[in-house]
Amino acid sequence: MSDLSVNKGQPNMSGFVVPVVGGLGLILGFLTGNVVGAPLVGLLLGAVIGAVLAVVLNRMVPNKAMGRWAVILGFAVIGFLFGGLGGAVGGALIGAIISWFAYWIGRGTYRKSVPIYYTRGQTLWWNSFLFVCGAIFVFLITPILVVLPLSFNAEDFFTFTPEMLRLDPEGYSLKHYRDFFQTDDWQLALKNSLVIAPIATIISVSLGTLAAIGLSQSHVPFRRPIMAILISPMIVPLIISATGMFFFYSTLGNFLEGSLGMSKSLVGYIKVILAHAVLGIPFVIITVTATLVGFDRSLTRAAANMGADPVTTFFRVQMPLILPGVISGGLFAFITSFDEVVVVLFVGSAAQKTLPWQMFIGLREQISPTILAVATILVVISIGLLATVELLRRRSERLRGMSPG
Amino acid sequence: MADASVSEAKGGPMLAADGTPLKKSLSRALRRQKMRALALIAPLLVFVLLTFVLPIGDMLLRSIKNDIVAETLPATVVELADWDPEAEALPGDDVWMAFYVDMWFASERKEHTRLGTRLNYEQTGVSSLFRKTGRRVDRFDTDVYADQFVALDAAWENPATFASLLDSDAADALPVTADAWARWKDFNEEEGDKVLEEDVPDFLYTALYHDLSKAPQVSGPALSAAAAAVPGFETVSLPEQFEDADEDWMDPEVWKTIQLYSPRVTSGYFANAADMQLTPEGIQQRPENEQIYGTLFKRTLFMSLMITGSCILLAYPVAWLLANLPMRVANLLMILVLLPFWTSLLVRTSAWKVMLQQQGVINDVLVWLGLVADDARLTMINNQFGTIVAMTHILLPFMILPMYSVMQTIPPTYLRAAKSLGATNWTAFWRVYFPQSVPGIGAGSILVFILAIGYYITPEIVGGNTGTFISNRIAYHISSSLNWGLAAALGTILLVVVLVLYWAYDKIVGIDNVKLG
Numbered sequence: 001m002s003d004l005s006v007n008k009g010q011p012n013m014s015g016f017v018v019p020v021v022g023g024l025g026l027i028l029g030f031l032t033g034n035v036v037g038a039p040l041v042g043l044l045l046g047a048v049i050g051a052v053l054a055v056v057l058n059r060m061v062p063n064k065a066m067g068r069w070a071v072i073l074g075f076a077v078i079g080f081l082f083g084g085l086g087g088a089v090g091g092a093l094i095g096a097i098i099s100w101f102a103y104w105i106g107r108g109t110y111r112k113s114v115p116i117y118y119t120r121g122q123t124l125w126w127n128s129f130l131f132v133c134g135a136i137f138v139f140l141i142t143p144i145l146v147v148l149p150l151s152f153n154a155e156d157f158f159t160f161t162p163e164m165l166r167l168d169p170e171g172y173s174l175k176h177y178r179d180f181f182q183t184d185d186w187q188l189a190l191k192n193s194l195v196i197a198p199i200a201t202i203i204s205v206s207l208g209t210l211a212a213i214g215l216s217q218s219h220v221p222f223r224r225p226i227m228a229i230l231i232s233p234m235i236v237p238l239i240i241s242a243t244g245m246f247f248f249y250s251t252l253g254n255f256l257e258g259s260l261g262m263s264k265s266l267v268g269y270i271k272v273i274l275a276h277a278v279l280g281i282p283f284v285i286i287t288v289t290a291t292l293v294g295f296d297r298s299l300t301r302a303a304a305n306m307g308a309d310p311v312t313t314f315f316r317v318q319m320p321l322i323l324p325g326v327i328s329g330g331l332f333a334f335i336t337s338f339d340e341v342v343v344v345l346f347v348g349s350a351a352q353k354t355l356p357w358q359m360f361i362g363l364r365e366q367i368s369p370t371i372l373a374v375a376t377i378l379v380v381i382s383i384g385l386l387a388t389v390e391l392l393r394r395r396s397e398r399l400r401g402m403s404p405g
Numbered sequence: 406m407a408d409a410s411v412s413e414a415k416g417g418p419m420l421a422a423d424g425t426p427l428k429k430s431l432s433r434a435l436r437r438q439k440m441r442a443l444a445l446i447a448p449l450l451v452f453v454l455l456t457f458v459l460p461i462g463d464m465l466l467r468s469i470k471n472d473i474v475a476e477t478l479p480a481t482v483v484e485l486a487d488w489d490p491e492a493e494a495l496p497g498d499d500v501w502m503a504f505y506v507d508m509w510f511a512s513e514r515k516e517h518t519r520l521g522t523r524l525n526y527e528q529t530g531v532s533s534l535f536r537k538t539g540r541r542v543d544r545f546d547t548d549v550y551a552d553q554f555v556a557l558d559a560a561w562e563n564p565a566t567f568a569s570l571l572d573s574d575a576a577d578a579l580p581v582t583a584d585a586w587a588r589w590k591d592f593n594e595e596e597g598d599k600v601l602e603e604d605v606p607d608f609l610y611t612a613l614y615h616d617l618s619k620a621p622q623v624s625g626p627a628l629s630a631a632a633a634a635v636p637g638f639e640t641v642s643l644p645e646q647f648e649d650a651d652e653d654w655m656d657p658e659v660w661k662t663i664q665l666y667s668p669r670v671t672s673g674y675f676a677n678a679a680d681m682q683l684t685p686e687g688i689q690q691r692p693e694n695e696q697i698y699g700t701l702f703k704r705t706l707f708m709s710l711m712i713t714g715s716c717i718l719l720a721y722p723v724a725w726l727l728a729n730l731p732m733r734v735a736n737l738l739m740i741l742v743l744l745p746f747w748t749s750l751l752v753r754t755s756a757w758k759v760m761l762q763q764q765g766v767i768n769d770v771l772v773w774l775g776l777v778a779d780d781a782r783l784t785m786i787n788n789q790f791g792t793i794v795a796m797t798h799i800l801l802p803f804m805i806l807p808m809y810s811v812m813q814t815i816p817p818t819y820l821r822a823a824k825s826l827g828a829t830n831w832t833a834f835w836r837v838y839f840p841q842s843v844p845g846i847g848a849g850s851i852l853v854f855i856l857a858i859g860y861y862i863t864p865e866i867v868g869g870n871t872g873t874f875i876s877n878r879i880a881y882h883i884s885s886s887l888n889w890g891l892a893a894a895l896g897t898i899l900l901v902v903v904l905v906l907y908w909a910y911d912k913i914v915g916i917d918n919v920k921l922g
Contacts, residue, residue: 034775122830133726136719137741143756143798144748146766150759159764207449214445219438226446228911233457235907236900237859239876240461243896246883247467248460278456281449339749342861346883359751363758363866372759375752382747386740389747 017058017106018051024101025050028094036082053098058106071099085167144379151176151372158369176373186370189358196269196344196354197337200276205330207277208284213318215285216292227285234282242346245275249347265351272348276340280333287332291325291396324396328389335385461900468893471671474663477520478507480584482667490661490685499581500660501643502615505542506585509608510592512539526888527673527683528662534653541650546641550610553638558627564601567609570628578621582612614638661685674894698878698895705875708793709857715797716804716853717846724808724845729817746802754863757795761786761867787869795867800856804849811845844913851910855903875899 011017029046033039053071061067072095079091104110111118114126154173155161163171180186211230215223233241249271256267295318303313319326341356348357355374362371421430475482480503488496511517521535554561567586570576576583585608593600617623617635647654665683666673673683680696681688690696723742727735745753760766763782771777785791815838823833861876868877875895882892 031774035773037775039775125830129722130726133722136723137738139719139798140745140801141741143753143760144745146759147752147756157764158759158762160766160769207452211446211449214442217438217442217445219435220442220446221439224911226450228907229458230449230453232907233453235855235903235910236461237855237876237903239859239861239879240464240896240900240903241457243879243883243892244457244460244462244464247889247893248463251463274456278453281453335747339751341751342880346880356749356751359749359755360862360866363751363755371751371755375749375755378749378752382749383744386743386747390740390743 011105011108013055013058013106017102018054020105021054021098021102022047022051025053025098028098032090032094050098050102054102054106057099057102064103064107067103068096068099071095086165089167147372147375147379151369151376153369153372156369158372176368176370179368179370180373180377183370185353186355186358186374189353189355192352193338193355196272196276196352197334200273200280200337201330201334203273203277204280204284204333205326208281208329208333209288209322209326212285212288212292213314216289216295230285231282233279238279238340238342241275241279242343245343246346249275264349268349268352272344272352272354275343275347276337277333279340279343280336283332283336284326284329287329288322288325291322294396295321324392328392331385331389335382464893465897465900467890468674468897469670469672470890471666471673472669473520473523474666475669477511477516478504478663478667480504480581481507481663485660485664485667488660488664490657490664493657495644495655495657496660498615498643501647502581502612504647505545505547505643506581506588506608506612508538508542509606510588512542513592522887524662524666526677526891527666528658530653531659531662534651534659538647538650538654545607545643545646547607547611547643547646549639549641550614551605551607553634554610554613554631557631557634560627561610561631562605564603564605566627567605568601570625578623579613579616582609582616585609585612611641611643614640674890675897677891678894678898698875701873701875701878702898704789705858708789708796708872708874709854711793712796712800712857713804713850713854715793716801717850719797719801720804720808720849721842721846724805724812725842727805727809728812728815742802742805745798746806750799750862753799754795754866757791757798757863757867758786761791761794786867787872789868789872791867791869792864792872795863796857796860799863800853803852803856807848807852808842808845811848812842815841847913848910851906851913855906855910858903859899 026043026047029042029044029049030039031042032046033042036042057067057071061070072092075091075095075098076088077091079087079089079094081087083090110127111123113130114123118126149164150158150160152172152174153161153164154171154175161171165171214220215227220226253267253271256262256270257264262270299317299321300313303317304310308316338354339356340354341360344352344354344357345360348354355378359371359374362368419427421427423430481500484500484503485496488500508517511520517535517539518532521532521539524535525532560566567582571579571583571586576586589606589609590600593603613631614635617632620632623629623632644654653659661684665685671683672688676683676688678698680691680699682691727738727742730738758765762768763784763786765786767785768777768782772779772782777783785794819837819841820833823837824830828836858874859876860874861880864872864874865877865880868874876899879892879895879899882888882895
């Protein structure tokens with residue numbers, strides 16, 4: 001256990017910092033050299049630059065911010081000389097990485113997040129673990145971020161054009177957004193989505209909240225089977241729900257059209273809305289029952305004690321307290337319907353084409369970057385929804401924290 | 406209270422305030438409470454049963470239902486029941502007669518093409534056989550019989566003769582004619598025509614000839630005269646007429662297929678879904694090169710397992726980190742998990758298309774870095790790899806969230822205690838922490854597996870030919886090949902798999918414990 005010595009001073013410069021930073025420089029140099037076409041030169045040059053930077057930054061530039069900016073600017077200028085605006089961005093990126101790494105290693109910051117008694121192996125393990133987690137987060141978020149710049153593509157391609165990479169304003173345009181707002185197909189799809197999703201949400205929220213209140217009572221006969229049935233739309237694969245609904249709803253549609261004389265388009269909407277409402281129900285049930293678990297029953301008893309009838313108690317006492325859960329359940333139901341393709345593809349007709357349906361057709365048949373413009377808009381919407389749900393959850397936790405019990 | 410204690414003191418039952426026994430009063434209150442809870446649940450339960458459970462039940466029925474043969478060829482099905490398919494001989498005259506009448510009505514009602522399409526699933530070529538025959542059946546040479554009957558007695562030209570004859574007891578002696586007449590009457594009623602004003606169709610004369618040629622006991626002058634004259638009639642062979650329309654009718658295989666699919670309930674769809682086929686000798690395995698569903702089911706299972714596995718690998722470290730970081734940082738990082746979760750599925754799928762395609766972001770970066778030659782770009786889309794990567798990304802939040810909520814409840818002191826007792830890092834993790842996190846892994850895995858096994862959209866877009874799932878095949882049968890029964894059978898099999906997993910999920914995790922966000 002010779003490693004047990006407490007290591008809190010500056011890391012060893014020549015034995016540790018220079019080789020490690022030089023190693024990163026080597027890798028980055030190899031990649032950069034490859035771009036230019038001289039990997040071996042890049043390899044050597046990168047290692048040397050990395051080693052030099054490690055010494056210079058840690059020994060001579062105590063002001064971290066200044067040192068980092070200097071390196072970033074220097075690399076950006078070199079990059080600009082070799083590869084224009086795109087090269088400058090690449091250079092700045094490499095500069096940012098290597099200068100951060102040099103300080104991080106040189107100043108021993110990498111030991112900050114581990115207990116003081118950790119051995120070198122444990123420190124290495126912990127830091128690689130953090131890097132792995134970082135990589136997984138990058139994996140999670142990159143695809144979504146990649147879509148955003150591409151939607152401003154001036155060409156009808158699904159890829160980054162050379163103009164875009166050079167950050168040339170010529171390479172960017174809003175034409176796909178214009179396309180989205182001016183094409184009848186997309187506008188019909190948007191309108192349909194905005195009609196179907198809210199109505200389906202209202203149905204699932206109103207029925208779902210009532211049922212969740214019923215389910216949270218203390219004595220409910222057949223609670224488990226009922227719960228299993230109500231949750232099943234979430235568990236049964238969409239393709240099976242869609243298949244079943246396809247057969248059944250066409251019979252239902254024929255009945256509504258034939259016997260009740262409803263118009264074809266109205267019947268189409270009814271079918272899709274019913275199908276989406278039932279798909280949203282599990283989410284409402286789950287979130288509202290979860291909120292009701294923390295609901296203090298003595299409040300309703302107190303209200304009853306003071307002479308409020310059940311309806312008043314529900315709207316004046318219970319509803320305000322469980323509202324966050326109801327709203328986030330509603331948002332889940334909304335996004336389920338708003339995002340749903342398979343069922344609407346099977347149950348609806350062309351008149352009920354929704355936004356995801358139109359995107360699906362676009363992805364399968366004619367690939368147009370308009371899809372990416374729509375995707376960007378949808379990402380913005382989902383950020384909004386996420387923020388709302390998060391705020392509601394916090395509010396609900398605060399309310400629950402205040403209520404006794 | 407006072408009353409109650411007084412009555413108890415007297416030795417009687419404890420009473421509630423209104424004087425009823427307390428036990429009764431309590432049970433009544435309990436019953437009322439139960440009823441109220443049920444009344445609150447009932448609307449939703451009915452809604453879900455009607456709009457979701459019923460459709461799925463309907464699908465299950467459809468996977469075994471097979472009405473179409475019995476409805477389109479009612480007489481043939483009855484006659485064909487006695488035919489022995491083993492004999493390798495064509496069916497007898499009765500069958501041909503019944504089939505002639507059935508086909509005549511089917512082609513008038515344009516039902517023969519539907520039936521042909523249905524039977525084509527079982528034997529290729531039947532579809533065109535029925536279509537061709539449907540065009541010809543109206544123009545068979547059976548007018549020979551009509552001419553001969555009319556030449557014998559002009560009354561035979563009058564529909565009223567048939568009406569008076571066949572609506573009486575005499576019909577018993579002429580079963581085929583009577584049946585054909587009854588259907589002819591129904592057909593005219595459907596069309597809004599008066600049967601007595603229509604010309605008598607050829608098939609009725611043929612049926613009459615067919616009945617009379619068996620020398621039944623007949624009464625009445627016209628009929629007796631006809632019965633006496635029939636043996637000397639010039640005849641037309643129905644099998645030859647059909648052979649004229651399409652020689653495939655001489656193939657006993659066609660008749661075997663019709664006979665095999667006569668029953669109203671068939672296991673044929675399930676047999677097909679399991680790469681088997683219904684034969685007169687029972688259910689048999691299909692030849693090796695026609696087995697597609699077994700491969701597809703295996704592939705679906707394999708890829709779902711791969712996706713679940715890679716989700717576990719990626720989710721475990723992240724969930725651990727989120728559960729062990731300070732709340733403020735964890736909440737911030739949680740956004741990176743929740744944003745993909747909230748983003749539209751199609752957005753994420755199109756993003757992966759952008760990333761993985763040959764001219765896509767990853768290939769561009771690799772080429773730019775010089776790691777891959779421009780003419781040797783990696784194929785990462787339209788194959789299993791693309792499907793697994795994209796679906797792992799899409800389903801990862803469903804794995805992280807349950808794992809996170811389980812790991813949050815594991816006290817960090819356990820690990821420290823294990824280490825202070827001398828366990829190495831690995832032992833402490835493997836023997837102390839990991840077993841406690843298993844419920845999270847189980848919950849996440851089942852959820853991801855269930856979602857993966859029924860996925861349709863992503864494999865359809867990034868899966869190409871080799872990366873598609875069984876659900877793509879179901880969709881294909883619904884929208885392109887229109888073999889709905891097979892689609893329903895495949896769906897039923899998939900549903901059974903999922904329900905077993907759902908049941909396991911309920912047992913292990915409990916449905917009530919599903920958490921979102």
